[in-house]
Amino acid sequence: MGRDTRLPRARARGLGSAHGGTHHWWAERVSAIALVPLTIWLLVGLIIHLSGDYNEVVGWLASPVTSLLIILLLIAAFHHVALGLQVIVEDYNHGESKYLMILLLRFGCYAAAASGILAELKIVFAT
């Protein structure tokens, strides 16, 4: 790529002129890489178990490996969704309401992730 014109200290800190873009970009990549194995595992698990009856599905969801991976998946997925939706809002909404929208979608994503984790824990501890 082109010559890096930044001073060594600026390059070491890894921040561009926006001062925060690299963190957003990096977090999106980290969550994406985490989601590669997690979503493939979920897809295979759902193919095997989704058509089962209540006891089979709950038994699968309550197992230690499933509960751990489901919780990790919910965290990574909703973090990734929040980051992605934020970019969409930033691309199309240049007004003041942008900040409110980003705030609300982030709250929504955290609430959804927490609800899913709570439901999963309830299955684990009730079974």
Add this chain to the structure above:
Amino acid sequence: MSNPSDKRRRESIGAADDLERWFGGDFVPTETFRPIAPNIQVYRPQLTSVLSIANRVTGVALGLGALGLVAWLIAAASGPHLFLIAQNIVFSWPGEIFLIGLTFAFFLHFLGGVRHLVWDTVRGFELRSIYASGWAVVITSIILTAATWVFALRGG
């Protein structure tokens, strides 16, 4: 220094706020405003732009799918009765059509995301590779969606 037609022109390029911020109220266009590229409504669709848009659309769809997963988990946590209602929705024909669409969206976003991760390593930027990887994403997504549902329906 602004008359209504200036204001309309400023709004027409969709960056009125930025111009206002940078130039105050005194911004006077000295040349004819040109549309800002890419001017999507007169653009001939290309694989590159279509996949870029598809990556966003499928991302939003998968966000909704993740909400569906949470709702399904809550139903499973609430006992056999609510779980049965959830399963009836999942296995109704609108539910299955949604899931088939979501499976395709998943593979397109997943493989498109892997393509982006490869680009992040500064590889595959030649026009020829961009088209090759683009078509590979589309074709592989179709094949994997079909394979998923063959397995799912045979298993269930």
